Amino acid sequence: MRRFFRIDVFVLMAFVLMTSFALPQGKVLGAAKTQIHLHIKGGELAKDSKVTLEYKVKEKKKDKKDKHEHKGKDKEIKKTLEFTRQNGTLYKASKPSGFEASKNVTFSIKLGSNTDTYAPTKVTGSKGTVNYWIDVKNKNEDENKEDLTTFTKNEPLIPLVKDVYNNGDGTYTVYWGYDNQNDVTVDAISSQLTSAYVFNNASPLKKGFTEGKVEEAFKTTFTGPSISWELTGPDGVKRTATALAGNSKTYKSLQPFVKGVYKNTNGTYTAYFGYQNENAVEVDAKISQYVTPALNYSVPMKTGFVPGTVNEAFKSTFSSTTLSWNLVGPNGASYTAVASVNNAINYGTLTPIVKAVYDNGDGTFTAYFGYQNGSGVTVDALESKFISGTVLNNGQPMKKDFLSGTNQEAFSVVFKGTYLMWALAGPDGQTKYVVASSNNAPKYSALLPNVNKVVNNGDGTFTAIWGYQNLNGVTLSAKESTFKGTVLKNESAMINDFKPGIQTNAFETTFKGAEFTWQVKGQDGVIRVVTAYSKNAVTR
Incomplete structure (x- = not known):
């Protein structure tokens, strides 16, 4: 056949x-x-x-x-x-x-x-x-x-106005959002802006509307008393949202600051910059520049400043006495943050650790590695490699974005043999080693799915609230995870990020019929099945 x-x-x-x-x-x-x-x-x-x-x-x-x-x-x-x-x-x-x-x-x-x-x-x-x-x-x-x-049946796709801001030059910026009431990502049949002059030939979002409500999907700069977004969703219905210049707000400040300055092993310095955006929306800077140049022609961030405080927005390496970042926000106010070598400190130690090693039962083993970053900022390694042992599937250790503090489970690799050694050199220049040994490595324990409860939605459908118990000491992915039954919402069963211990509310699924089954195959190779029965449903 x-x-x-x-x-x-x-x-x-x-x-x-x-x-x-x-x-x-x-x-x-x-x-x-x-x-x-x-x-x-x-x-x-x-x-x-x-x-x-x-x-x-x-x-x-x-x-x-x-x-x-x-x-x-x-x-x-x-x-x-x-x-x-x-x-x-x-x-x-x-x-x-x-x-x-x-x-x-x-x-x-x-x-x-x-x-x-x-x-x-x-x-x-x-x-x-x-x-x-x-x-x-x-x-x-x-x-x-x-x-x-x-x-x-396709459900509504509704355009929304998040906020309108006065740019102070006769123009306005509207922040558009949407409410996608479908349970999947959808595309619009048509999407257009009307009733105003739009700068830079800006076009509205037309594809990739993710499930649920999104308050900031895109923004548009316009002149005139109003601007409208006409959006026709997959259900064929055209809906309109209108932003009024008369309802516009005034932008608040956008201020830079220095998170820290660190000494590098080659005589240069690295400055970590952050910012505080007092606006309720993501904004761009009118001006973002270094007063004194950084190395490698790097430039500071200029767009995508999210609301609130961000302590580590970006970093730059410099060799002069100071590195100054001048930032002019959308309200026109200018601020400067100065990183000085006089405040520079040494990086802390970056130390690799082994969380656990498990026997896969086929002659291979899985090592779970973590690290301790003694610096107060996110760092990259000068060198990170396996120097002994046989790693399968081209597995590589992590090399960048080591967060401050301790991370017990940063990554895992499959290997063969008696041991696997990871050599890690932090930005302080020190190289640390750790060995994952397969001697006495335990086999994986059970991954047990369960039904926390079943809720009657009152419309002929039911919602199963699923949990699980992971008897292993590490976060796991399932080998297989499937549903059987008539599923209406959340069609994919959970397959990754099963944390150790008991989780009572891992995810939910809406279904119809007398029963709905979740089947999970853990890393121990055993398939376990749990069934949600509508006859046991409770009301919300």
């Missing part, structure tokens, strides 16, 4: 909807939350799959003269609807109108010039939601795999 589940898979769903196979009354796919779920056993759809829904509806035939409907003159109309994959195994599109679910459905999987056709092995549905199952294990795929693909 041909293997058709590759990256260039094309999927065609042909819905031949016949009255004799229609679901009972009340199961027409016409509700606001209409969904179609496709369960594929034995294979997975490619991430760039194209999915087209083809179906037939019966339409009353009208007389061309009087346009009245006549009995016995119904005709079948073929319609199509193309779905777009939004993320993972999720497809979304506005609901198709005028058809009912049927078991007389075929799925055509097209790869190049080859096409395979499948009939569903099972179909269920109620209150506008229909589930289909197809079995492709005869196509030489892994029969234990299951791909849950969701088709659902």
